[in-house]
Amino acid sequence: MLISYETFAARARELEKTIAEFCADAGRLASEVKLMAVTKTHPPAAAEYAARYGLPCVGENRVQEAVTKIEEARTEIPWELIGHLQSNKAALAVRNFARIQSVDRKKLVVRLNECCERENRSLPILLQVNAGRDSAKFGIPPEEAAGLLKAALEAPRLQVQGLMTIAPLSDNPAVARTTFARLRELRDELQDRYRIALPELSMGMSADLREAIREGSTCVRVGSALFGPRHP
Numbered sequence: 001m002l003i004s005y006e007t008f009a010a011r012a013r014e015l016e017k018t019i020a021e022f023c024a025d026a027g028r029l030a031s032e033v034k035l036m037a038v039t040k041t042h043p044p045a046a047a048e049y050a051a052r053y054g055l056p057c058v059g060e061n062r063v064q065e066a067v068t069k070i071e072e073a074r075t076e077i078p079w080e081l082i083g084h085l086q087s088n089k090a091a092l093a094v095r096n097f098a099r100i101q102s103v104d105r106k107k108l109v110v111r112l113n114e115c116c117e118r119e120n121r122s123l124p125i126l127l128q129v130n131a132g133r134d135s136a137k138f139g140i141p142p143e144e145a146a147g148l149l150k151a152a153l154e155a156p157r158l159q160v161q162g163l164m165t166i167a168p169l170s171d172n173p174a175v176a177r178t179t180f181a182r183l184r185e186l187r188d189e190l191q192d193r194y195r196i197a198l199p200e201l202s203m204g205m206s207a208d209l210r211e212a213i214r215e216g217s218t219c220v221r222v223g224s225a226l227f228g229p230r231h232p
């Protein structure tokens, strides 16, 4: 069961306040941090709520689940892919997502570029980095990120906007904070090395927003704090 719109809106307002406080603590402007609503496991109406409230985008982690929802939802809100993308679903992803945050290997870069050629579109992407070196997470190891970036910069249809990471699950906030700091430092290195701008740092979920904002997040991806616990 999806919560009511009123409950959603109250939580979104609360969350925006919290984000603004974390930004103030970090000496940052609240306008630097975008709030993405993660609608996975929730019905299409969840995306309609996000659009009605005025959030900038929604995130989904599975291609097939998302495509069904995108077809059913009555909203024009941009959908972004934040979960692992198999190469054989690249074409479907290119047809349905405004941006893909989970690009984590060269083969996928090549495949996405080919699919974009065919669709005659360009595709904004983020490179997913396993900045916490967590064996349970996807993402390219930090030391291989430069090679992946080079491949993406050579793909004319792809626009690399920045990096994305998921912190390892931990009760200790220092684990998330270190992970996010590492992603920011890696971004800074890559910007210098390739003389490009990588403004987007997609990091932080319901449980680690404070650490993410402190370390420079520009896009927090929030599911459970908006919609409640995930449905199986």
Ligand SMILES: *Cc1c(COP(=O)(O)O)cnc(C)c1O
Pocket (backbone or CB within 6 Å): 038, 040, 061, 082, 083, 166, 204, 205, 206, 207, 221, 222, 223, 224, 225
């Ligand atoms: C599910 C998910 C989120 C949101 O997680 P919550 O803890 O529900 O806020 C963020 N990012 C990714 C990649 C996810 O899969």
